[in-house]
Amino acid sequence: MAGVDQRIVPIILAGGKGTRLWPISRSARPKQFLSLAGDNSLFQQTLTRVSDSEKFAAPIVITNNEYRFLVAEQxxxxxxxxxxxxxxxxxRNTTAAVLAAAKYMQSLGGEDTLMFVLASDHRIVxxxxxxxxxxxxxxxALNGNLVTFGIKPTEPxxxxxxxxxxxxxxxxxxKVVKFVEKPALALAEQLVAGGKHLWNSGMFLFDRDVIISECEKLAPDVASAVAGAVDNADKDLDFVRLNEDAFAQSPDISIDYAIFEKTDKAAVVPSPFEWSDLGSWDAVWKVGAQDNEGNVSVGDVMLSxxxxxxxxxxxxxxxxxxLDDVAVIVSEDAIFVGALSEAQKVGELVKKLRSDKRTAPLTETHRTCYRPWGGYSSLVVGNRFQVKRLFVKPGKKLSLQKHHHRSEHWVVVSGTAEVTIDDSVKTLSENQSVYIPLGAVHRLENKGKILLELIEVQTGSYLGEDDIVRLEDEFGRA
Structure with a gap:
């Protein structure tokens, strides 16, 4: 990297919920972990862009407890x-997240102090x-500036x-003159026509010590709370858990508001590369492979x-x-149909869905839920029974657990299962089954080389996922 004698430390923000891409993106598995523009997930694409070890140090990822294993596995x-x-x-928004990364870097020491802050859910060429x-x-940044990347607008x-x-x-x-919030169309047209305005990409680059100093000066409440959260953090497996009591004291404020709109060190680098935050379905359409009629199709689709x-x-x-100008999005258990040109409104629809007890689960989890060991799909739910498809990755095992309110039947569809029930351990292959009585201590493990798939039939008075008592767990959940 010309003129820079240290590596850049990528700081990747990976905690967002991605509600505007419902029903594909949901709280339990949001858009950054989905393959919306290419074979790999957006998070993996972000990692790949900073994989040159001569230019970049190992990335630091900021996420939440729910996504920790998704981050590690991807x-x-x-x-x-x-x-x-x-x-x-x-x-607590981006100011606290970025400052936590800066303080964590400071605690590690090292000569690489430049921070490249990236969202994990953007598409960049x-x-x-x-x-x-x-x-x-x-x-x-080496000259003391707090730098943001401004994308050359292609439209208002x-x-x-x-x-x-x-x-x-x-x-x-x-130098940055000012920031303009998301404008109405008439103002956006004026800004683009004037030639002086750039899109705010949400990407930043600055020196660790400079951002810490500016935050202590301009957002002292954030600085104090985050310092306590990092100083009192706990190490858990490969994760660093920021102290909850301290971190919760931080104001919920973006780095744009807290720092960049107040500092005299703000600079913008005009960036003419291809960029999209993939914040809505029309953005996904714009970056997709369009046919002669301007359509983008994904999956089993036929158009006429x-x-x-x-x-x-x-x-x-x-x-x-x-049809013309339509978005049709079909997931395992929900369908969205609307005008493609008004796809920004999906976020408001999700708020309405979330406010209703009947539809709220559709905003949170998919029918297929992913876990560190594999995952499961809910196939049939009835009165006092549920049927699921379980899949366990080679070499992985579920926690040693028991249930207070349900018994289970497992039928192996493919692969080989090692099943522990109380003091008994047995091996099951295709078409073999086993019964797990209510209250029995049990575990499922795939010691084979291929994916293990089972059908699980649960029966009992309560079938919720919170009826799991974990006795041992290699993922720290016991």
Missing amino acids: AQEAGIELGGILLEPVA EDANYVTAVDAAAKC AIGYGYIEQGDAIECGGH ETKNSLVYSETGQVTVSG
């Missing part, structure tokens, strides 16, 4: 070694313009904030006399005929 799948996984006990922008931002978008760029500075950036539309199916055949 990083392992991508072949990226992480420098740390910080777990936020409560959501890593071309020569991208490399040039990162290099320029690093030079600006109303879903993004804007940055007005001022005088040029030697490193290749510009349809144009300028996005049709996305996770399950089942979907056929659309005679």
Whole structure:
């Protein structure tokens, strides 16, 4: 990296819920962990962009307890070694998250002090313009600037904030004149036509000690709370749990409001590379492979006399005929249909779904739930019974556990299962089954080389996931 004699430490924010891409993105598995633009998840794509070990140090990821194993597993799948996984006990926005990473870096020591703050759910084309922008931002940061990346607008978008760029500075950036909140269309058209405004990408690059100093000066309440949270953090397996009592005292405020709109050190680097925050279904459509009629299709989809539309199916055949400007999104258990051009409104619909007890679960979990050992899909739910499909990865095992309110029958569909029931251990292969009595201490393990799949039939008075008493667990959940 020209002119910079230290590596950059990527700081990846991976705790967002991604509600505007419902029903595919949900609280339990949000958009950063989904493959919405390519074969790998957006989080994995973010890791890959900072995988050059000559230019970047090992990334530090900030997430929450619910996503900790998703982060660790997807990083392992991508072949990226992480420098740390910080777990936020409560959501306190980007100022607290970034400062926690800075204080954690400071506690580790080391000569690499430049921080490259990235969202884990953005799509970026890593071309020569991208490399040039990162290099320029690093030079600006070494000169004491707090740098944000401003994307050259391609349209008067109303879903993004804007940055007005001022005088040029030697490193290749510009002083920031002001930030503009997401504007109405008329104002967005004026800003784009004027040529001085850039989209606010939410990406930042600055020196660790500079951001700590500015935060202590401009947001002392955040600085005090985060310092306590890092100083009193606990190590749990490969994770660092920030102290909840201290972290919860931090104000819930973005780094844009708390720091960048107040500091005299703010700079923006014009960044003409291809970027999208994939914040809505129309954004997914824009980056997708469009056919001659302007349609993007994902999954088992057939279109007839349809144009300028996005049709996305996770399950089942979907056929659309005679429509224009439509989004049809089909998940395992829910369907969204709406005008593609008004896809920004999905977030409001999710709020309504969440406020109703009947539909709230549809905003939180998928029919298929993923766990560190594999996962399960709910197939049939009835009065006092439930049928699930379990899948266990090779070499993984569930916790040693028992249930107070249900018994279970397991039928092996494929692979080989080692089953512990109280003091008995037995091996089951395809088409073999076993009964787990209510209250029995049991465990399921896949010691084989291929995925283990089972059908599980639960019967009892209460079938909730919280009726699990874990006695031993390799993932720290006992």
